[in-house]
Amino acid sequence: MESIKDKVAIIGMGCTKFGELWDKSPTDLIVEAAYEAFEDAGIESKDVQAAWLGTYFTGLTGQVLAKPLQLDYIPITRVENMCATASDALRNGAYAVAAGVADIVLVLGVEKLKDNGFSGLPDSEMVTGINLTESTYRARTLTGPGHFALLATAYFAKYGLSFEEGRKLLARIAVKNHKNGALHPKAHFQKEITIETALNAPMIASPLGLFDCCGVSDGASAAILCRADMAKNFRPDPVLIKAMQICVGPAEGYISQDYKWTHIEETYRAGLKAYEEAGIKDPAKEISMAEVHDCFSITELAIYEDLQFCGRGAAKEYIESGFFDLDGELPVNTDGGLKCFGHPIGASGLRMMYEVYKQMQGKAGPRQIKNPSLGLSHNLGGTPGSSTISVLIAGN
Amino acid sequence: MVGIKSFSAYIPFFRLSRKEIAQFWNGFPGKGEKAVANFDEDSITMAVESSMNCISGFDTAQIDELYFASTSSPYKEKQASALISTALDLRKDVFTVDLAGSLRSGMSAVKTAVNSIKAGSANDVLVCASDIRLGFPKGSYEMDFGDGGAALLLGKDKVVAQIVDTYSVADEINDIWRSDKDTFVLAWEERFVREKGYLRVLVETASAAMKKFGLEPKDISKAVLYAPNGKLISGAARKLGFDMKTQVQDTLYAQMGNTGTALAPMLLAAALETAKPGDKILWAGYGDGSDVMLLEVTDEIKNYKVKRSVEKQLNEKKMITYQKFLSWRELLQSDPPARPPLEKPSAVSLWRDSRKGLSLTGVKCLNCGTPQYPSQRVCFKCKTKDQFERYRFADKLGKLVTFSHDNLAPSLDPPTTVGAVDYEGGGRVMTEITDREMEEIKVDMSVRMSFRRFRVVGSIYDYWWKGTPVR
Numbered sequence: 001m002e003s004i005k006d007k008v009a010i011i012g013m014g015c016t017k018f019g020e021l022w023d024k025s026p027t028d029l030i031v032e033a034a035y036e037a038f039e040d041a042g043i044e045s046k047d048v049q050a051a052w053l054g055t056y057f058t059g060l061t062g063q064v065l066a067k068p069l070q071l072d073y074i075p076i077t078r079v080e081n082m083c084a085t086a087s088d089a090l091r092n093g094a095y096a097v098a099a100g101v102a103d104i105v106l107v108l109g110v111e112k113l114k115d116n117g118f119s120g121l122p123d124s125e126m127v128t129g130i131n132l133t134e135s136t137y138r139a140r141t142l143t144g145p146g147h148f149a150l151l152a153t154a155y156f157a158k159y160g161l162s163f164e165e166g167r168k169l170l171a172r173i174a175v176k177n178h179k180n181g182a183l184h185p186k187a188h189f190q191k192e193i194t195i196e197t198a199l200n201a202p203m204i205a206s207p208l209g210l211f212d213c214c215g216v217s218d219g220a221s222a223a224i225l226c227r228a229d230m231a232k233n234f235r236p237d238p239v240l241i242k243a244m245q246i247c248v249g250p251a252e253g254y255i256s257q258d259y260k261w262t263h264i265e266e267t268y269r270a271g272l273k274a275y276e277e278a279g280i281k282d283p284a285k286e287i288s289m290a291e292v293h294d295c296f297s298i299t300e301l302a303i304y305e306d307l308q309f310c311g312r313g314a315a316k317e318y319i320e321s322g323f324f325d326l327d328g329e330l331p332v333n334t335d336g337g338l339k340c341f342g343h344p345i346g347a348s349g350l351r352m353m354y355e356v357y358k359q360m361q362g363k364a365g366p367r368q369i370k371n372p373s374l375g376l377s378h379n380l381g382g383t384p385g386s387s388t389i390s391v392l393i394a395g396n
Numbered sequence: 397m398v399g400i401k402s403f404s405a406y407i408p409f410f411r412l413s414r415k416e417i418a419q420f421w422n423g424f425p426g427k428g429e430k431a432v433a434n435f436d437e438d439s440i441t442m443a444v445e446s447s448m449n450c451i452s453g454f455d456t457a458q459i460d461e462l463y464f465a466s467t468s469s470p471y472k473e474k475q476a477s478a479l480i481s482t483a484l485d486l487r488k489d490v491f492t493v494d495l496a497g498s499l500r501s502g503m504s505a506v507k508t509a510v511n512s513i514k515a516g517s518a519n520d521v522l523v524c525a526s527d528i529r530l531g532f533p534k535g536s537y538e539m540d541f542g543d544g545g546a547a548l549l550l551g552k553d554k555v556v557a558q559i560v561d562t563y564s565v566a567d568e569i570n571d572i573w574r575s576d577k578d579t580f581v582l583a584w585e586e587r588f589v590r591e592k593g594y595l596r597v598l599v600e601t602a603s604a605a606m607k608k609f610g611l612e613p614k615d616i617s618k619a620v621l622y623a624p625n626g627k628l629i630s631g632a633a634r635k636l637g638f639d640m641k642t643q644v645q646d647t648l649y650a651q652m653g654n655t656g657t658a659l660a661p662m663l664l665a666a667a668l669e670t671a672k673p674g675d676k677i678l679w680a681g682y683g684d685g686s687d688v689m690l691l692e693v694t695d696e697i698k699n700y701k702v703k704r705s706v707e708k709q710l711n712e713k714k715m716i717t718y719q720k721f722l723s724w725r726e727l728l729q730s731d732p733p734a735r736p737p738l739e740k741p742s743a744v745s746l747w748r749d750s751r752k753g754l755s756l757t758g759v760k761c762l763n764c765g766t767p768q769y770p771s772q773r774v775c776f777k778c779k780t781k782d783q784f785e786r787y788r789f790a791d792k793l794g795k796l797v798t799f800s801h802d803n804l805a806p807s808l809d810p811p812t813t814v815g816a817v818d819y820e821g822g823g824r825v826m827t828e829i830t831d832r833e834m835e836e837i838k839v840d841m842s843v844r845m846s847f848r849r850f851r852v853v854g855s856i857y858d859y860w861w862k863g864t865p866v867r
Contacts, residue, residue: 116736117734118734118735118736119734120734120735120736120804121736122736141802141805141807141812141814141828141850142802142805142814142826143802143804143805145800145802145804146800146802146804146805146812146814149800149802150798150799150800150814150815150816151798152800153798153799153800153839154797154798154839157798157839157840202803203801203803203811204802204803204804205800205801205802205803205804205805205811206800206801206802206803206811207800208800250776252776254816254824254826255768255769255770255772255776255823255824255825256768256776256777256824257797257818257822257823257824260797261797261798261816385816385826
């Protein structure tokens with residue numbers, strides 16, 4: 001089995017501002033992200049030989065991409081893997097380049113969530129028929145925050161954190177992400193908060209409060225890929241793909257007593273395989289920065305441990321020491337993460353890679369980390385006990 | 397000898413003080429409190445709850461017939477007893493019957509069951525009765541009515557109380573009624589209802605019954621009489637010649653209220669809990685006539701283990717506010733949650749899952765022995781395909797692995813407590829925890845399963861099982 005390492009390069013990226021974009025249509029989002037990427041790569045839309053579209057709710061078939069960009073009769077595939085949709089679209093596009101069937105590929109993720117009249121996601125039962133194909137009865141009342149709150153309750157219990165101690169620890173993660181998000185002009189929320197603000201906010205799904213939950217946003221992001229050996233023809237600082245792993249769980253956590261709700265098995269396994277593919281021995285030391293799927297604060301905490309940024313049960317010590325802060329040893333979510341940059345489902349994976357890409361090029365402005373060499377993006381679809389995880393690694 | 401083999405009353409966890417209702421309306425303060433079914437309960441769930449308790453430890457393969465009696469079945473057209481039988485995982489060829497329309501239909505079901513057993517057409521018969529009736533807000537019936545259920549297992553062998561004889565009359569009268577157009581129970585003038593309804597019919601029928609049975613009032617160890625409220629029982633008892641203090645079963649009006657169709661069977665369960673061998677019980681119900689039965693307690697009562705006694709359930713309770721009661725019954729309009737509307741359940745999908753999902757039955761792998769829910773085609777543990785036996789989780793105790801109190805989930809009583817339950821002996825489900833105090837919910841706490849209503853969309857009542865603290 002071969003590795004993807006150093007076979008594919010990212011030569012251009014684009015990302016719209018994320019947020020409640022009442023005045024932007026899906027077409028606006030797609031055009032803005034794609035044209036920023038074209039310009040960044042120094043290409044035109046006619047140069048694109050194949051495209052992959054990632055979206056969860058914003059339309060079916062590759063035509064969602066072809067129509068607004070007026071792409072002329074090229075192959076386009078729509079990819080859906082829940083919240084990991086855009087990362088998987090990127091993986092599919094990169095595999096086509098690696099296979100040699102296309103030299104220049106467009107990958108674009110888009111989501112328009114704020115046209116539906118409420119905060120939160122549409123009923124995915126309606127969209128996906130998940131419950132219609134299986135038992136009608138199971139766990140239907142669980143909301144997104146409810147699912148991830150289960151992780152927090154079990155984690156607190158296992159490591160002896162009181163409700164208050166646990167909440168305060170999670171608030172520390174939100175404070176960090178807000179601090180980083182305030183430095184990004186495209187982030188949904190660009191305001192710093194204090195621990196007290198987070199702790200005093202309304203409870204959503206106990207123990208998770210408002211500031212433990214990410215934003216629900218509109219947005220799009222895009223990447224242009226090409227063969228690694230062609231990359232320098234486009235720009236002096238392409239970013240090379242080092243690993244692309246997707247790990248899909250069989251929802252074992254919902255039925256097996258072996259799963260204890262204190263970690264996410266799919267994240268751990270995707271990490272192991274990605275490190276192997278990229279040839280990484282000590283992730284905490286070798287990875288320069290990471291964009292991880294902080295849909296909820298507790299998710300980010302669990303990811304630290306599952307991706308071996310720290311040992312099991314050690315997250316508290318690392319968080320409190322500032323290890324994951326912008327000026328820490330391993331900065332995590334330097335652009336504010338899902339919490340502050342926002343979470344348009346099918347666009348988020350490419351937004352993560354957008355920040356990795358900018359950091360690797362030294363173009364992250366006030367958020368720029370020192371001496372970047374390897375960046376990681378972690379994208380989660382599903383819930384604890386039943387996840388689809390993408391871990392991508394890219395670098396110079 | 398035909399009689400009762402097992403009995404169980406079910407009293408919901410919640411109580412509403414009559415004083416609280418009176419304060420809201422600036423009305424005359426009633427005494428005591430009424431039992432209130434949770435927002436996720438109805439007459440079907442309460443019938444399942446009392447039946448689960450009643451049949452636990454008995455061979456359910458012997459049950460040939462199931463009767464469900466209620467005036468408040470969720471469906472006007474659709475059989476509740478078939479649904480109850482499925483939830484209880486009874487045999488497919490059980491004869492299921494709904495009895496409705498009269499508050500004495502629970503007793504009528506018992507009489508029918510006795511006839512059926514005597515005729516040799518059934519071995520054991522399960523009778524369940526429950527009600528969740530609404531009186532107009534501010535009215536006296538709202539004060540009077542409580543919610544509850546009861547189940548009786550009848551058969552020929554090992555009966556704890558023999559049903560010696562029965563006597564019935566029909567009596568057409570518009571004293572209390574509810575038409576197909578009404579939500580609330582209606583009644584004629586109170587004096588007419590009292591004098592020409594309940595007191596006349598119950599007293600005349602019970603007197604005639606005792607004459608038929610060849611008994612004097614003094615021969616009766618305990619009179620278990622239906623009574624619509626706390627006052628009328630003493631009038632009826634006096635006219636029948638019973639001593640209120642020593643001979644008459646308390647109607648529990650002060651602790652739970654008039655539970656309608658369920659009341660007479662619930663009171664019988666309460667009486668049997670303290671009965672001695674040889675006791676003669678006169679049991680009388682009312683509603684467009686009266687059914688009266690004579691029971692004689694047998695020696696078997698000494699071996700009978702009461703599982704959740706009436707007394708225990710009366711003591712385990714949580715008081716709620718009148719506002720909560722009105723919200724649970726959807727008598728108050730309130731701001732709907734800003735969430736996507738719930739999807740109508742698919743009748744096809746419900747049907748496909750009904751034999752397993754509705755009874756919380758999963759599978760156990762014949763290769764590795766791992767219980768799993770829902771039923772799988774491929775074992776999650778050893779990956780063996782299609783080598784399973786049926787395995788039921790509804791009667792297993794579980795442990796709460798983790799939980800959340802979720803304010804976002806649409807509910808008539810937020811927050812919704814959700815969690816993962818691991819069963820003794822293996823297997824896990826993710827479901828809600830109901831009848832709980834938020835403070836008592838802890839990781840590793842014990843829970844048992846309770847049949848509840850999950851949603852009503854498109855007039856389809858969607859039922860499944862929730863966990864509830866073991867008390």
